[in-house]
Amino acid sequence: MNYILADNQELTRFALENLLQQDETAVVYRAFDKAGLVALLKEHESAIVILDYTLFDFTDEDQLLIVAERFALSQWVLLSEDLTSRFLRRVVYSSHQFSVVFKDGPMQEIREALQSASRHNRYISQRALEAIISQQQEEDEQPSVLTNTETEIVKAIAQGKTTKEIASERFSSVHTITTHRKNIFRKLGVNTAHEVVKYALRAGLIDSSEFYI
Known part of the structure; x- marks a missing residue:
């Protein structure tokens, strides 16, 4: 085998x-x-x-x-x-x-x-x-609304920035940004950063001009 x-x-x-x-x-x-x-x-x-x-x-x-x-x-x-x-x-x-x-x-x-x-x-x-x-019906329901901070982090993810880079720009700890990422993934029902960006583009959370990865 x-x-x-x-x-x-x-x-x-x-x-x-x-x-x-x-x-x-x-x-x-x-x-x-x-x-x-x-x-x-x-x-x-x-x-x-x-x-x-x-x-x-x-x-x-x-x-x-x-x-x-x-x-x-x-x-x-x-x-x-x-x-x-x-x-x-x-x-x-x-x-x-x-x-x-x-x-x-x-x-x-x-x-x-x-x-x-x-x-x-x-x-x-x-x-x-x-x-x-x-959770059979979860796909038909709207995900929880992202906070302003979470939306900004989604934009940063779309720009190809790492967790460390996002933390530095926002004067936050890596742990804090990692927690935000987990919350974003959970709310959007996704597993990867690429899926986050795809959803954000479809939902109009970010403009296509901000998508770099």
Whole structure:
């Protein structure tokens, strides 16, 4: 069985490698960006991909689904600290290739997800399932209104500025800006900065002339 670790968190990658190597037949490859992942999938089309979506360079779930569809024999285990209910519904409803577990969940869930993927079945953790079921109507509701500060931070994100740069310009701590970013992501129901900008453009929160990334 071929596995592709697409997780840029070193500690998690180390733990997963040790877990997978308990199976002497497992062959583990590493991917550090989308291009590298696609290259490995070309060589190992039926591999199991273990992906932390929030730490990888997929711009949105559409791009993720396109890659999964392109390599239809592959199985994917999404392993992240947190994923929005909107993202979970979109991915889970669009493809049976995806299993979902969380990094702070029980080890048994991760084992079961990997076992299910090896049998070409999917595994949805209880936490992910509850998020999907309990918020079915969330997509039809308007997100919470961004504050003026949050809108300004969205503009800065659109200009390609880092959290550190935004904190410096606003005379704030990196921790404060990180908290604002998390609140923005939660309100807009997104997982990445690119998705924030796409939403902000559609909603008219920022002008297209401010979009630089």
